[in-house]
Amino acid sequence: MKSSFFLLFLTFPFVESQFFLPSGFTSFLSNNLNIPPSVFYKLSPKCVQETGMFLNSLIQSAKVLESCNNKSCLNKLEEHSFALKQFDAFGKIPPGISQWRTISDGSYQACQDVDGMKYPTNYCYLLLVPGKNSTCPDISNLSQEMTDPQNIILKLAVCIPLSCSSDDVATIFDSISSLPLTACETQCVKKEQNLSFWFCAFVLFLTLMTIISLLGTILDYYWVNTDDKDVKFRILCCFSLYSNFKTILSTKTEEGHLKSVNFLNSNTGVSQHICSRTFWVKLLIRRYLRLVPPLMIFIGVFMFSAQFFEGPVMISLFDNMNKQAEKCSDVWWVNLFMMQNFRRPSDNCYPISWYVSADFQCFLLAPLIVIPIMKSQREGLKTTSMLTITSFLATLFAFSYYTLPPFNYALKGMEEYLTFVHQSSFQRISTFIVGIYLGKLLATSQFPSDFLRNHSRKLWILSGIATFLCFYGKLLAVADMGEMEMNPILSAAHHIFHRTLWVFVVSWIIYSCHFDLNLFFSTIVNHSVWQPLGRLNYSVYIIHWWMLYVVMNQSDRSLHFVSHVQVIFTVTIPTVILCVPAALVWSSMFEVPIGRLEKLFLSGYRNV
Structure with missing residues (x-):
């Protein structure tokens, strides 16, 4: 005025x-x-x-x-x-x-x-x-x-x-x-709070689960030996915070297992159980039951708690959290079918859940990769090469057809990039293939390759350079906003090259630390502290998005970028510190009990 x-x-x-x-x-x-x-x-x-x-x-x-x-x-x-x-x-x-x-x-x-x-x-x-x-x-x-x-x-x-x-x-x-x-x-900041029937029902459900967990904890603590008890008692003890805390916080070391990298579990397990006809269906059901309930329940927490987040940060982000919660009330069911990565982020419920569905879809396609690999090396290479080439061609087509930027740091085209490239499970299949091959290699090799052991130092240097390029190479595309944007083919090549470099870095770190080719890194990666943190990995992931809002909501003004160091100390570190205890409780109440119930009821049907 x-x-x-x-x-x-x-x-x-x-x-x-x-x-x-x-x-x-x-x-x-x-x-x-x-x-x-x-x-x-x-x-x-x-x-x-x-x-x-x-x-x-x-x-x-x-x-x-x-x-x-x-x-x-x-x-x-x-x-x-x-x-x-x-x-x-x-x-x-x-x-x-x-x-x-x-x-x-x-x-x-x-x-x-x-x-x-x-x-x-x-x-x-x-x-x-x-x-x-x-x-x-x-x-x-x-x-x-x-x-x-x-x-x-x-x-x-x-x-x-x-x-x-x-x-x-x-x-x-x-x-x-x-x-x-x-x-x-x-x-x-002040919004009308709608305490609907479903809000009350969800609060009642969480209260009931808390009572069950506390009751199971009391029974489990005073009656330790559950082998002689009836099934009802053992079911209740599956929700015991006492036993679940002990399971999660255990630092017992398993020989030959790299605790800091959890995704190898499924890949190495595939090569050991492929001969069973019903194994894959059971494994998919098991994975679904482990992933979906903790995620869906926390989506309820996110959806019903959004209305209580009041502060300048929330409204400066166009009241983003409330809009996401409103989406959840309409499309929450999409997460049940693991299809959220097929939707645009703006139309999705709980944005980070796309990664869970993309990972599950890659796991669903794994038999097409594992079976040829187990039959013969030639068949495996033929199938994986065809899938990799097709994935790269799909990436080139998406970038060309939608004129996409090379990454999601650019505003123009970000929605299309996230929808058609970043969230696509098939365009991530090449990295999944590398994980399966690496898992097979680690499961079948007792000693490292002489070539890799002799050139270990050079490979570590290359990994350092590749890491630098992955983190800072993208800045070349946005260093000068006045320059002409990358054409779609260059953007696609940039995307593929960046992802390939990152797969190389992660694979080499896993391989090197598994065989102790670098004592310094192996000591860090194989430290026992990573074992409980590794078990909390999934719960930390599904909680961290909500926890970011909790941390940022403490500010009395809108977000303003000062430096990367400021972001790390004021947002990243506090979020991680708060996520770990929250994930411990969440995993003990909803993730670990499902695994224990599965073991209780399905132990006669599987040997895993």
Whole structure:
């Protein structure tokens, strides 16, 4: 607003000199804050009343400051101090506008302080688009509209009466603002909390599971020997936190097993049990039962807890968490069928769950890879080469057809990149094939290859270079935003080359540490501390997305990148520290009990 520059003076409560505000400022302020009468009919009555009180108090404060010539006039401002504090919470014109800073932060604490002084207040971000009477983008679509660099959305922090709706605030701004901006809507900290029947049912379910876990813990602790007890007692003991904690936190070392890398378990197991006709079906059922229940229950936690996350960070992200929770209420069933990676991220429920489905789909395709490998080396190479080439061709087609960027750090095309390349299980099949071959090699070899052992140092150097390229090579594509973008073929080659390098690095580290080709790294990777952390790997993964919101929600302002070190110390490390104990409890209540129940009921049907 034009008056914003002058209203900055109102944030100073102490008046030292005569005529703190210029003569005529009050009339200027009155004219610029004069809302046309026709606008009031578009607002709710309570919003009109409280907004009028706020604007009138600002004008009265200006009158006092304009005529003030001593400190005694501060007493006159006391009656209108709430308006000064409320306006102080508004966002001002920020520095760095030429650097495309699109968020004007206010003071969340100041808005909380004024809450209830005259009326309840709400801290919000008013979403603005350039141009008068412009068409607002679809804010509900978190992908196409938000990631298109041509859609510039500015966010202005405002502290408004709680009675004013999003449409009310947009109407008021458009009626009194002479800036070439159009108000679209507000994203506010205080939201209506819907305690529905399903919310109550889910809380009841979690309460019941907690009671079962505590009861099982008590019984298991005082009756340790469960072999002679009936089935009901043994089922209850499967939920014992005492036994499950011991299982997870055990550091007992198994000979020849690399504890820090868990994905080899399935790959080496395949080569040992392929002769059984029913083994694969049982293994798929077992994997499904291990993966889905902990994930689905935590999706419920994410969905029903989102409404309680209040803070500037949440609303500065377009209220992203609430929108994801709303998606979950509609498409939660997709996760049951392991199909979430086929959907666009903006249409998906709990975004990180795509990796679970992609991994399961690769596991589903594993017989097509393992059976030819076990028949003969020639058949195995023929089949895996055909799958790898087809996967690479599919990648080239996706990049060419959709004109995709080389990675998901670029805004333009990010939605398509994530949907058709990053989340695709088939385009990840080449890395899965390498894992199967590596698992077979480690399972059948007692000693390392002489060639690899003799060139171990060179391979470690190459791994270091490859790691550097994987992490920093992508910066070459975004180092200069003014340069021409990569063409689709180069983007596809960049993507394939990056993934191939990363597979080489991981494979060499696993192989080297398995055979102790580097004592330093082998000591670190094979340390016993990785064993309990490895068992918590899946629970940490499904929890970390929600925990990121928990950590970021502690801030009183929108996210602002300072440095990688700042991100590591303020976000990454706190998230990891909080995830580990949360994952310990979650795994003990929902992941480990399923494995113990499976062993209890299906032990007669399998020898695994």
